[in-house]
Amino acid sequence: MTSTKQVALVTGATSGIGKAAAIALAAAGFEVIGTGRSTAHATPPAGVTFLDLDVTSDESVAAAVKQVIDRFGQIDVLVNNAGVGSTGAAEEFSITQTQDIFDINVYGVIRMTKAVLPHMRARRHGRIINVSSLSGFVPSPFMSVYVSTKHAVEGYAQSLDHEVREYGVRVLLVEPGPINTPFAGHSVEADTPMPLYAAGRRNYDELLAKNLSSGDEPAVVAKVIVAAATDRNPKLRRTAGTTARTINAVYRLAPPRAFDRVIRRFNRMPS
Numbered sequence: 001m002t003s004t005k006q007v008a009l010v011t012g013a014t015s016g017i018g019k020a021a022a023i024a025l026a027a028a029g030f031e032v033i034g035t036g037r038s039t040a041h042a043t044p045p046a047g048v049t050f051l052d053l054d055v056t057s058d059e060s061v062a063a064a065v066k067q068v069i070d071r072f073g074q075i076d077v078l079v080n081n082a083g084v085g086s087t088g089a090a091e092e093f094s095i096t097q098t099q100d101i102f103d104i105n106v107y108g109v110i111r112m113t114k115a116v117l118p119h120m121r122a123r124r125h126g127r128i129i130n131v132s133s134l135s136g137f138v139p140s141p142f143m144s145v146y147v148s149t150k151h152a153v154e155g156y157a158q159s160l161d162h163e164v165r166e167y168g169v170r171v172l173l174v175e176p177g178p179i180n181t182p183f184a185g186h187s188v189e190a191d192t193p194m195p196l197y198a199a200g201r202r203n204y205d206e207l208l209a210k211n212l213s214s215g216d217e218p219a220v221v222a223k224v225i226v227a228a229a230t231d232r233n234p235k236l237r238r239t240a241g242t243t244a245r246t247i248n249a250v251y252r253l254a255p256p257r258a259f260d261r262v263i264r265r266f267n268r269m270p271s
Contacts (some may be wrong), residue, residue, distance in 0.1 A: 005031040007072045008229065009065070011055055011112060012082030014042045016181035017131060020218035021079055021225045022048045028226050030077065033068050055082045055108030065115040074123065077229045078116050080109045081131040083149075085183050087205060088190025089197040090144035097191045098145050105149035110156065113171070117164065124168035129228045130157045131221070132237075134177040134244045138251055141267050142197075142204035146187075154237075161236060172228045173237040177244030178215035184208050203268055216241040 008025045012018035013034025022034040026047030035053035036042060044050040051067065054060040068075055083105045086093070093101075113128055120126025135143060136150035154173060161171035184205070193201070224240040239248045250262055264271065 005029060006076040007031045007033070007068065007074050008077040008079065009068055009075050009116070010034045010079040010081060011053060011108070012036065013048070014039060014050070016183070017176065017179060017218045017221045018079070018081040019045065020222035021081060021131075024219065024222035024226045025077070025079075025229065028230060030229070031072055033072070035064060035082070053082075055111060056103045058111060061111045061115050065112075065119075069119060075116050075119055076126060078112060078126070078128045079131065079225060079229075080112055080128065080153075082108055083131070084146075085143070085187030086146040086190070087142060087184070087187045087208070088145075088193065088201060089142055092190030092193050092197060092201075093145050094191050097188065101145050101188060102149055102152070105146070106152045106156070109153055113160070117169065120169045121164065121167040126169045127229055127234065128157075128160075128169065128171045129225055130171070130173050131225070132157075132173045132175045134175055134239070134241075134247055136173070136175055138247060139263055141263075141269060142201055158236065170234055172234055174221065174224050174228055175237060175239045175244055175248075176216075176221045176224075177239070177241040177247065178208075178211035179221060179241060180212055180215045180217055184212055200269075207268055211243070215243070 008030040010018055010022045013022040014036035022032045023045045026032045032048045033051050034048045035051050037054050039050035039052055042050060051064055053064040084101060086101050109130055130153050132153050133150045135147040136154040140147050157171045157173050221240040224238050228234055228238060239245050251259060
């Protein structure tokens, strides 16, 4: 079967940005398949089909991509949104825990990308949209592990885009700032906390909660994802949300020392 609509596969689509993206893509005319680790008790939005998928499993990824292609005949857009946050100083994370976070945020993106690329190359058509973060290009104290995963995704996506562009495939980045989602509640806390970082960690947790509660709604990011999926001449990277746009402008224009002061002030760090 070949769909008469373009087909979009969205990972991590049962809540937050992923759910908003699935809804927005369906409204834009896509056939949308949204995934989550366990979707049995989740009600899919109108125009969205839910599918179980674990991005840390090679077998699960291969099976899900095959199922979508067998049922709909094609995958035109992949939105790599599934991920997990982390809070705590870098020194407080064990290597095992760090590897687990990378397995979701980085290797999950790579698994999904490798699974759809042969299909997209064969059709000489496709877009892979990676939901990165403001933290994909700026530092964020007490989110070091999470930030490093987003920097890795940015480097992977930018490099891969050059490799596959001649085959009709684009690899793009969407970089949200603070978004009003349960991100903090779903973040992994460091497994070896240290007393010397306790005050900084508390300060960061308070700041994160404040920024998220006053952040943009997920629909703001979803609108940017739809633009990345549909624009005739797509931009490699797009910020999403007021804070991301502001920090991006400062990052591009401010001298390095001035930007360093901005980061410390923004994160309420000692001068």
